[in-house]
Amino acid sequence: MNPAIATDGAFARGVEPAWCANYVGLPFKSLGRTRAGLDCWGLVYLVYREIFSVEVPCYGDYADAYDVEEVGALVKGEIVTRWREAAPEQLGDVILLRVRGQPCHVGVVAARGKFLHAFEGTRSCVERYDGLKWRRRALGFYRYAG
DSSP: OOTTSOOSSTTTTTOOOGGGGGGTTOOBOTTOEETTEEOHHHHHHHHHHHTSOOOOOOOOOSSOTTOHHHHHHHHHHHHHHHEEEOSSOOTTOEEEEEETTEEEEEEEEEETTEEEEOOTTSOOEEEESSSTTTTTTEEEEEEEOO
16 A cells, blocks of 8 residues: 555544654754755655655755755745645645745655654654744645656
């Protein structure tokens, strides 16, 4: 069974799938694309590859994950060409968030109201995107279109 398909209503109840636990606690590393260290896109890249068997672009064309303007410019260009806006969100969609005024942070939707992400200064984790910390930063949900 494809783990991207929720058949028991767990997604709607806000229960993330068991596979999420395998991605919680990974260390943050700018431009990282492996379990040894990854940035926010590195986590999306790894989850799509290992869980959904989808090869999304590596997006290693930025100098540093901390450069929000450069990453924001890359995201703006790629969103319109390879991703399609999704509503309502589903398990595995990518959430785009604004940080320091730029659309430069992403995570994987893990359940209704929750996303799996890696953020500078922390290890990867599941947080609420509809909570105080992230809800005003959320810009939308996207599905990979190739």
